[in-house]
Amino acid sequence: MNNSSDNNYSSNSSSTSEQALHLLQTIFGYPAFRSQQGQIVEHVVHGGDALVLMPTGGGKSLCYQIPALIRNGVGIVVSPLIALMQDQVDALAEVGVRAAFLNSTQTFDEILAVEKKMREGDLDLVYIAPERLLTQRCLELLEIVNIALFAIDEAHCVSQWGHDFRPEYIRLSTLHERFPHVPRIALTATADQQTRDEIIHRLQLENALQFVASFDRPNIRYQIVEKANGRKQLLDFIQAQHNGDAGIVYCLSRKKVEETAEFLCEHGITALPYHAGMEMSERSKNQARFLREDSIVMCATIAFGMGIDKPDVRFVAHLDLPKSIEGYYQETGRAGRDGGSANAWMAYGLQDVVQQRRMIDESEANETYKRVQSVKLEAMLSLCETLNCRRVHILDYFGQASEPCGNCDTCLSPPTSFDGTIAAQKILSTVYRVDQRFAAGHVIDILRGIDTERVQQWRHEQLSTFGIGSDKSEAEWRALLRQLIALGLVAVDYDNYSALKLTEESRAVLRGEVRIALRQYKKAEKAVKHKRQSAKDYEETQLSTEEQTLFDQLRWWRVETARTHNVPAYVIFPDATLREIARVAPHTLTALRAISGVGDKKLDSYGKDILTLIEGTAAH
Structure with a gap:
């Protein structure tokens, strides 16, 4: 889009923020930027590096998609999500953005076709798996292509301490070394301070601005x-x-x-x-x-x-x-x-x-x-x-x-706590008296005074702690023991049939020198049907009977349309947009265009079909 004649938004025609807002509204169909999106877009458009932490569903992709459309050249998106690249490209095509991907699922001819479009400036965004990006062939291609920016998605994958480590992400520092003047934007939904520091160090983003949105998902x-x-x-x-x-x-x-x-x-x-x-x-x-x-x-x-x-x-x-x-x-x-x-x-x-x-x-x-x-x-x-x-x-x-x-x-339903010192001492004493050689089930049987064959075999019914916990069920003792393990007062010896062991910290509790509060056991309750409760920052739109009927019709239309286009239904329109269409029931293309999520391309593609469906539903 940044290279096409009818959508060439240069910095001379208007301010960056006006260009960005224009693209947001006409292409993606959203009336305004959310949270820090506008600031991030402007920073990257002007060539700045950025680290963006934004919760899932917060609109991270717009933070690199819009700068890629404004800046000259193609935006390169580094993503580990090979299985989803086709859907990401299809979703962009639905709004009129020229996108493609390069990964191992393609034939050689398909790869050549994408590379040709990149060289000729016919693409706005290209999604590339990190393994392919780091090949000599791909790096040499990028050397001769006009690059708008590098977006490193799922940037937490660089952290060796994290939950989704990808070894190839560590080598992405080469982007800064080989393309020092191309802005880079690293994005992730979750990263504690240690992971953030590692992202900055590994990707050489020491001079990048950090944009940390609220992690809260109130809904x-x-x-x-x-x-x-x-x-x-x-x-x-x-x-x-x-x-x-x-x-x-x-x-x-x-x-x-x-x-x-x-x-x-x-x-x-x-x-x-x-x-x-x-x-x-x-x-x-x-x-x-x-x-x-x-x-x-x-x-x-x-x-x-x-x-x-x-x-x-x-x-x-x-x-x-x-x-x-x-x-x-x-x-x-x-x-x-x-x-x-x-x-x-x-x-x-x-x-x-x-x-x-x-x-x-x-x-x-x-x-x-x-x-x-x-x-x-x-x-x-x-x-x-x-x-x-x-x-x-x-x-x-x-x-x-x-x-x-x-x-x-x-x-x-606030839980209650109680002084669990005596209960803890009963568990710790029993673990001690069985010489720290038995697993949880046996220890709990002794506490409850259950005279099992194994208890008799070891003569553990003669222990002073036998039966001192008969007032509690097995589930209660398991819940209390779980808390002691979580608190580090009891350890489990996996090399010795999961035998329970006392830790150094347990001594003070056994001697009564430290008191501990524990969570009161609450029996698991059967889930009950209830009306979805709104969170404080979210108010669910309740539809009338007529609106609900139209919403259901729109969803059926979306299923058929998505099947025809061979894309996921939400790529056509998400539920939130269909719900708003059902609520407003627009009768003109102008009114339909005013609904969030309806951009110019989708209005052209689906506007008349939706208006026809609305009229048909109203007639019945």
Whole structure:
């Protein structure tokens, strides 16, 4: 677009900000920039480097797409998301932007065609996988092409401590060395201070301006429940609150992914598996169905999700504890990208803590890496066990102060704490009296006075602690033990059948020198159906019966149109735009053009069809 005669916005014709706003409105159909978008665009247009931290759904892509359209040359987008490049290019084509990609899925002739267009200045944006970008052939091509900018998407992939490390990202510093006068913009949705520092160091962005938007996603409700029967709890949650909605369920293992998808399908929910052990063709087919169809639930390992632009994912569920808050926030951020209310739900239990700690301890990584991962896990456990607002806890982790949200589980149903010193002493004493040689189940049987064959075999019914915890259920003791492990008062010896061990810190508690507060156990409750509650910064648009009828008709039209164009439905229009069309029911192209998300190209492509549909629905 920056090289075409009818859209050549030079700095002489108007100010940069006016050009940027004009493009935002006419191409993308949005009335105004959000948050820091306008400042970022202007900075990059004038040749400045930038590091942009903006939550998922915050509009990061516009921060490099619009500067690429204004500056001379082609914008090069470095992205690890080969499986999604076609959809990204298709979405840009729908709004009239000339885009292409270069990756390993293409034939040699297709690659030659894209390279020819790049040399001739016939493309606005080209998406390139980092592995291909760093080849000699690609670097030599870039040397002779007029480059507008480099956008390094998913920049957190450069962090060796992070949840999505990609070794090839470290070599992207070559862009600064070989193309020192081309502006670079690095973008990510989640990065703590350590990861930010690493991005700056690895990519040589020491002189870049940093734009850190609010990490808050007020439309997402965070809920962490006591795990009893995880799959059954998940089913209850989906049936009660998200029947017919699109969602993502994250599991730690490939086997659990497949079992969970099968379980949900058996109970009438269309669920698909996705993990790295599947054939690429099967993975691609399932991903395409998730993106193109409504009401699909994707059960996946963390191999799925980065870069997923589907705006109407209504929930993200975790059946296993994530390794870090960054990973958790990145994954939950895939819900509610359209600003509509969404849920981040997790079932969490003692086994999750044991499993994650074992994975770190048994890792072949060096001690420094293990130490960093342990700190990140402790922060994640602290979020799970917090007595305070979960949103405040998450935002504080990313260095952002906030007030209680009134929309997470701990705000809506505040947990209670109690002086858990005596309960802790009972657990610690029992662990000590069995010579720190037995796992959680046996220790809890002794506490509860359960005279099992194994207890008799070791004569543990004769211990002074036998039966001193008979007032609590097994689930209660498991919840208390989980908290002691999370607090570092009890360790698990994985080389000795997961035997519980006392730590140095436990001595002070056993002696009564330190008192500890613990979270009161709350029995897992069956999920109940309730009206989606608006977050403080988000008010869901309620449609009348007539408006809802039109909205449903528009969605059916979108499905058929998307199928004809072979693109995901949201690429045609997201739900938020269709909902606004249904509410306004415009009868002229001018009125339709005024709705957010309707740019010039989409007005030309679909305007008459939509007006005809509106008239037909009104007639009935």
